[in-house]
Amino acid sequence: MVIGLLLSADSEVDFMIHGIFSYNFFGHEVWITTSHVCLLIVLLTLMVFLFIAGRVMKHATEVPQGFQNVVELIAESLDKMVDSTMGKNGKNFRNYIGTIFIFILFSNISGLLGLRAPTADYGTTLPLGIATFTLIFVNKIRYQKVSGFLKGLMDPWPFWMPINIIGDVAVPISLSLRLFANVLSGTVMMALVYGLLSKIAFFWPAALHVYFDLFSGAIQTYVFCMLTMTYLSDAMTTE
């Protein structure tokens, strides 16, 4: 919980994660932070939405109307995105891609609603990257078998293996860092505008919000999912 000294010494610039209360977890001091609270709010919103969507789809009518239209539109466009990128393999990954798409999108947009975006915390994006990495690894083993996996590691020559391993391990790190840094840069920019220019910050920060929260957030969501799908279909190609 080190608050930066240089910028926040004489102004109200504040974009750090704050601890709300700490508790003792088997001898470690563990903090419940604003990230946890914002994450919880995002998850609750999504759960309420999904609950209502489930109720609506249970009583679905032949000709969709009202809320059913919205739900079908979301599901169909996500399915179309997965299918157009992954081809015939895409069927099994609609769940995963759709889930992380909706979650990351809502997290990024939540900056617009006054929360500190949960994805601007590396503790949120790294698990997403690791989940993707695990999925890639499992599918590589499943489709290429262990022999194909080892052959892929020693691709041009056997002594190239360390570099291939580094390249594999870099995937989740670069995925998560890209998302984290993009959202963090938006958060920092908005904090700077509201902190340093608070005297003249009327109306025009809305345009910045549209760029940093909506546009950048949507693009990064799309990129995260596209890269996940690209890596996955790469892992599933058998030679």
Added chain:
Amino acid sequence: MEFNTEFIKGCSAIGAGLALIAGIGPGVGQGIAAGHAASAVGRNPGAKGDVTSTMLLGQAVAETTGLYGLLVGMILLFVQPLAK
């Protein structure tokens, strides 16, 4: 040789500024990508959607190196690992 904390903080700020020079590369790269995408759309206006999504994906990946520079700058400014 011992330096006092204020000196190290000042040097950290200079280092953060230098780290953000990394922003030049992605700027140039994204500009090139956008230019080529514009000419591709000019040649084949029907493929505008595909070209745009490919361009955005490439640009977002190209942006990564600049963001690493940003992260280094942010860590130098706010976490201040050298001044501890």
